[in-house]
Amino acid sequence: MVDFHQTKDFFHIPDGLTYLCGNSLGPLPRDLPAALTSQLSAEWGEMIIGGWNNAGWMNLSEKIGNRIGRFIGAPKDTTIMGDTLSIKIFQALGAALKLNPKRKIILTDNSNFPSDIYIAQGLTAFLNQGYKVKLVNPEEIINEMNDQVATMLLTEVDYKTGIRHDLVELTTKAKLEGIVTIWDLAHSIGAVPVNVQKADIDFAVGCTYKYLNGGPGSPAFIYTNPKLLTQIQSPITGWLGHANPFQFSLDYEPASTINRLIVGTPPVIGLSVLDFALGIWEGITVEDVHDKSMQLSEKFIDGIKSHCPTIKVISPENPVDRGSHVALEHPEGYAIVKFLIENSVICDFREPDNIRFGIAPLYNDAADIQRAVEVLTMAMEYQPWKYEHYQSRNFVT
Template identity: 40%
Template sequence: MSEATFMDKAAELDAADELAERRKLFALDDGTVYLDGNSLGALPRHVPARLADVISREWGELRIRSWEESGWWTAPERIGDRIAPLVGAAPGRIVVGDSTSVNVFKAVVAAVRMVADDARDEIVVDATTFPTDGYIAESAARLTGRRLVPVSPTELPAALGPRTAAALINHVDFRTGRLHDLPSLTAAVHDAGALAVWDLCHSAGALPVGLDEHGVDLAVGCTYKYLNGGPGSPAYLYVAERHQARFDSPLPGWNSHADPFAMAAGYTAADGAPRGRVGTPDILSMLALESALDVWDGVRVAAVRAKSLALTDFFLECVEAYAPDGRVTSLTPRAHAERGSQVALSCAEAPAVMKALIERGVVGDLRRPDVLRFGFTPLYVGFADVERAARVLADVLAEVPAAPRD
């Protein structure tokens, strides 16, 4: 098809898009195609006013009274309940706070403690995981006297057995955008008598997760990608209801005490999701996140997933039509059941290509040495954006000299 034909197709798809009006809720300029929401989501337009009120009135005027009068104290659970439907969880199972790394540590150590079987001396981890998860899992293994077993997700079922205490798995591979089969892998972990811990950083807000439906034990995720919570916005921890009474956090802080203001010398864990709290909540970033979540009001996750797949399908189609032969290869699976909400292209000249793309208003990101990564956030990315991004990519590839081939 010609460029004009692809532009016409993009216009038709945008006209039929039930989520198209959501773009107006974000601070985006027409001159930029923003395809890096899988690293940092765009700013919802109303958040600055809300944060200004938090600073000037709640902090500036009410001061300490805001812990009670403005609901600061209950924010971690309240915001957790707003995230819950986006990942398929009932209220009371998610608490917001700390970073993803800290929550991974809590979840993995708590999983080993809940299994409470010295014969289960292995922690299985996704070998392709985001590096921090691997670092944390290794530390958790040392702390609990377990051995770390890194395996690819495709090999995970075969690696499970009577020695497995827990498995830490990424729902979507951060490099390739490959979606791993959460229901079947969770079932395999349970069949082995272990607990499943899932990292949802690249899936929450982009596709259905089904934590309760699929019997996930523990899960963590960030909020600054598809949930648009802002740079460094707090992460969250999911603890299945059946495990909450036994959840034994390795970081028992005063905020998770059953009676935090008693300031008792001994620790007694709170009931439910608050067991996942540690120290004083980071209120400014937490309330910015709470406000950002307003953009999800009335949005069906199924519609988000349908648009995500349509966007990535169309991008791959346009790249295939526009890009010079042999310059880029998709690392992202074509099969919908195996694809998250990003497209990763292998390109020998990736650093120079991404630099040129950003200079021309197409913002993706680079994963060294040779991966061009493009994230498609259905709430604000349109099909015309997709066509333009592929067209500019083709222009850049035509201008950037090809690296010598062996």
């Protein structure tokens, strides 16, 4: 039994703040700044260039890849860190098209995160070889799989609604149709149980700054099915993906390991921060966190239904059908979010009318849920959208 009171104490949550935005950015691990200071001084400070060997910097991408792998049921040495999620999607898509050279369609849904769609659009435009991005409604994906589809790129948990695709069912169908599967687990990792190996998916990618608390812009990950490893041709062939990078040969020869998906020099400081943040998970499973998250989200949805009946809950009723955030819909969503934030309940807004509350049991508890319901109830009474103050927008929403 995990003591979530204890895990909450590992984070710095400013006094009086109800932070329900971990689906966007996890909070600062409390002891991280001090630990990072010591580490920077001991490694970069004392070893300087020697840190590549002596502080293990050159193996950080693999080491942390393996720590990340355990969240998604990946076997050892099949997950590697680096770059951003968009880059990792580009690599996976590029490799997938090469694995399925006679097919021209990239299948995805119109509820996918825009960057996933943009990367696919940019890649097909760049290739200019008749590839097409097919964008359908999420529920139509299952009927759109056929022998024209080279690869299917889906985000398991919808970034807006929280609706969770049936990863196992869709992957099984895709395999029958000979489609290479790419799952974006940005809103899954550290939130809902996923087993990439059991589901036999081909590629998984994700970011680490949401439920894994790696900090703003922390490095991304990519998993590859070990069956495919030696066949994968990454479009981006940087030196650290080479079989022998320090031979400095003039011909690219991909590593025979997951390292072939590394591109350039690893972002050591970002990786070190993430490494520290992952330490909080020692002894905790995603299942523990997911159980607690379902409890809290049930409580939240019940509260909304009782106290704010004019707000529509758009996340699924059945908790296993949603990720770890709850999405509400209201035509005045932006003003409501601004009111909530100014009353120290941190959530976020997504166009056009979507209000998201991330629930991360490592630091969220029943009191947070209660406070969020209270302030939402106040908002419904106060009707902030009637005031200009609540309508003016920030750049990042």
